[in-house]
Amino acid sequence: MTQPAPKSITLVIPVFNEAPGLSANIQTILQALQDQHLTDQYHFSLILVDDGSQDDTPLVIQSLESQDKRIQGIQFVRNFGKEAAILAGLKAADAADAVLVMDSDLQHPPSLIGAMLGLWEAGHKVVNAVKQQRGNESFSSRLFAEGFYRLFYWASGHDIVNHSDFKLLDQEVVQAYCALPERRRFFRGLVNWLGYPAAQIHFAVAPRSGGGQSAWTRLRLLRYAVTALTDFSVAPLYLIIWLGGAVILLGVLLAAITLLQKFSGMAADGFTTLIIFLFITSGAIMLSLGLIGHYLGALFLELKQRPTYLIKRQATDDDDTT
Known part of the structure; x- marks a missing residue:
């Protein structure tokens, strides 16, 4: 009997x-794939997506391609962000039965790949690797991450606490993800939104291998969090309503206090109160306009329908856009 292809x-x-x-x-x-005896069971390929590196990364990828035919490189024209790199890799992996997304610095332990494949074989369309320990992150970084996940859950109803981009996706999920029309993406949130049967596996974030520092600065992480939250939910817009109501209540309270003082003969100079109230209302208005402007800006960028990324070089194609 002929054995089925791996x-x-x-x-x-x-x-x-x-x-x-x-x-x-x-x-x-x-x-690690060989040590887990996975190469005997599956046919593996690697897609390395260079997100516009400024060092010799493209040359290293080309060297790896020449050494191992299982490795394919994709090079962007410039830096488009990790979300775009993941999307490009998923689209290029359209012939695979399953796709595993992981970082190159070994913070996502490759020793878990076998267990993740086992959960996939058991029928789970998605396998999420969830951070059990966050490595050597500072207290402020942990606090920021915890606050973001709680806020994201409140705004969207999707629980992705300590989820990472380290995921295994069935090809059905890959196709569904790539078919989503939006250009501004939040990978771990959108995979959860798709709603396919998912399993979890926990891991401890390993130290970065290969030296260097993470490209994710505090400011960049803050921008990423704001984009992820507002692109995924309109709940922040409802905060404007609550904020407006709070300012109205504050105004009514101040008016009541002023009237009470006037009728009791204790009327005081209201200049300070007026200035405070003006500062509060002005801040609330500016915050509201900024939030609305952020949503309008996101809509503006989506309506332009510019490509998510531009490919400078690919192992099979010289040039491509999407």
Whole structure:
């Protein structure tokens, strides 16, 4: 009896300025697949998506391609962000039975790939790797992450606490994700929104391998969080209503206090009260306009329908857009 062909698994790995340790890290991932005896059961391929690196990362990827035919590189014209790199990799992996997204710095342990594939074989369309320990993150970073996840759950109703981009997706999920029309994306949130049967596996974030610092600065993380929250939910707009109501109540309270003082013969100079009230209302108005402007700006960018990324080089195609 002819044995069925092994299932095809593609690893999508976004990279950005990872030249010093990229080659060694990819070899570590390939070795982990072999150590878990996965290469005997599955056909693996790797798609390395270079998100406009400014160092020698593109040259390292080309070198890896020449050494191992399982490796395919995609190079962006410039930096379009990790979300765009993930999307490009998923679209290029349209022939795989399942796709696993992971970072190149080994903070996502490749030793879990076998267990994730086992959960997929058990019938789960999505396998989420959830951070059990956040590594050497500072207290402020942990506090920021916790606050973001709680706020995201309040605004969207989707619980993605400590979820990461380290995920295994069935090809059905990949196709559904790539078919979503929006250009501004939040990968871990949208995968959860799709609603396919999912399993979780916990991991401890490992130290970065290959040296260098994370490209995610505090300001960039804050912008990413705001974009993820507002692109995924309109709940923040309802805050304007509550904020307006609070300002009205404050105004009524101040008016009542002023009238009470006047009729009791204790009328005081109301200049200070007036200034405070003006500051509060002005701040509330500016905050509301800023929030509305953010949503309008997002809508403006979506309506332009510019490509999510531009490909400078791909192992099979010289140029492409999406």
